[in-house]
Amino acid sequence: MADKITWSDWAPVSGSPSLTPTTLAELIDGGQAFRWNRQADGSWLGVWGHHIAGLALRHEQLQWRAPVSLQKQVGPALSRYLGVDGSQDLARDGLPWRSDLHLAQCLQAFPGLRILQQPFGETLLCFLCSATKQIVQIKQMVELLAQRHGREILGGIHRLPTWTEIAAVSEPNLRACLLGFRARYIHQTALFLAAHPGWLEETESLRYSAAKERLCSLPGVGEKVADCVLLFGAGRLEAFPVDVWIIKTMARRYGLDGWKPAQIAHFGRAHFGPAAGLAQQFLFAWERQAARLARTSSIAP
DNA sequence: TGACAGGGGGTGT
DNA sequence: ACACCCCCTGTC
Numbered sequence: 452m453a454d455k456i457t458w459s460d461w462a463p464v465s466g467s468p469s470l471t472p473t474t475l476a477e478l479i480d481g482g483q484a485f486r487w488n489r490q491a492d493g494s495w496l497g498v499w500g501h502h503i504a505g506l507a508l509r510h511e512q513l514q515w516r517a518p519v520s521l522q523k524q525v526g527p528a529l530s531r532y533l534g535v536d537g538s539q540d541l542a543r544d545g546l547p548w549r550s551d552l553h554l555a556q557c558l559q560a561f562p563g564l565r566i567l568q569q570p571f572g573e574t575l576l577c578f579l580c581s582a583t584k585q586i587v588q589i590k591q592m593v594e595l596l597a598q599r600h601g602r603e604i605l606g607g608i609h610r611l612p613t614w615t616e617i618a619a620v621s622e623p624n625l626r627a628c629l630l631g632f633r634a635r636y637i638h639q640t641a642l643f644l645a646a647h648p649g650w651l652e653e654t655e656s657l658r659y660s661a662a663k664e665r666l667c668s669l670p671g672v673g674e675k676v677a678d679c680v681l682l683f684g685a686g687r688l689e690a691f692p693v694d695v696w697i698i699k700t701m702a703r704r705y706g707l708d709g710w711k712p713a714q715i716a717h718f719g720r721a722h723f724g725p726a727a728g729l730a731q732q733f734l735f736a737w738e739r740q741a742a743r744l745a746r747t748s749s750i751a752p
Numbered sequence: 753t754g755a756c757a758g759g760g761g762g763t764g765t
Numbered sequence: 766a767c768a769c770c771c772c773c774t775g776t777c
Contacts, residue, residue, distance in 0.1 A: 482761060578761085581761055581762080582760090582761080582762040582763065582769095583759085583760045583761080583762055583763095583769090583770095584760060584761075584762095584772090584773095585759095585760060585761075585772095585773075585774095586761080587772090587773070587774095588760080588771090588772060588773065589761080591772080591773095626770085629770090629771075629772070630770085630771095631769075631770030631771050631772085632763095632768090632769040632770045632771090633762095633769095633770080634770085635769090636763080670763090670764085671762085671763065671764090672763085673762060673763050673764085674762095674763095675761075675762060675763090676761090676762070676763085679761080692761080694761040694762080695760085695761065695762090696761065697761090735761090
């Protein structure tokens with residue numbers, strides 16, 4: 452399928468820090484994005500918007516390539532997508548790692564990890580799929596949505612459907628993409644967005660709290676999903692999504708046993724500051740890795 | 753090897 | 766608190 456494609460040569464991603472295979476996997480396949488897949492040769496193939504790219508590591512240096520016909524647009528789009536402009540380095544240094552030993556440990560464990568800057572509408576769609584689902588399953592839904600309802604880009608690879616395109620799909624047909632009860636939320640959201648042109652773009656431009664309030668008015672969007680959309684799809688680093696992993700990690704590493712999600716979110720923003728969402732990503736990566744290690748070595752995390 | 757629970761990046765009532 | 770859908774994963 453993807454082998455019909457003529458690829459450009461591999462080239463370094465300028466501005467990217469060196470990465471370990473683990474951190475690269477955490478960055479593009481760790482729950483921020485759902486359309487990166489490992490290929491037989493160990494490289495990654497990914498799709499966002501109407502872009503297709505390959506990523507690979509050579510001696511910890513990040514390399515990229517693109518289908519030759521798309522190469523010109525993919526280059527700049529990829530830099531933006533990966534957030535390698537340096538702004539996140541400042542944000543990262545501004546985190547309270549000097550006084551927070553656990554945070555320092557997390558930052559050190561995943562050097563180069565960052566927040567992706569994905570297309571806003573697409574991020575909303577992906578996180579509407581995410582409720583009580585694991586990454587593998589979310590990827591499956593998103594892939595079906597793309598293959599069945601999104602326009603083909605190249606070589607059998609499809610982009611995700613736009614909200615306008617989704618509005619034209621019946622709820623049963625959405626459900627057939629393994630969406631379960633999420634199909635109704637996505638269908639209703641699509642109808643709302645179709646009836647309110649410009650609503651999404653306007654939401655993206657609002658300040659964090661106003662944007663979050665608007666997102667939460669959509670069916671199927673609560674605080675957690677809204678924060679994910681604003682963090683991973685609009686670069687709002689102050690968004691601090693609280694999911695079961697963060698609840699676990701805040702209980703265990705910060706002594707917040709029994710705290711409710713809203714309380715944890717409040718603590719997170721107060722403790723980690725304006726880039727709380729970036730801190731969240733490191734804590735999240737750490738907790739997931741601890742769980743993986745525990746599973747393979749049967750040692751309590 | 754195949755069937756069978758159990759539970760899963762939440763949201764809405 | 767519990768239903769909402771239903772696929773993955775770990776077990777027997």
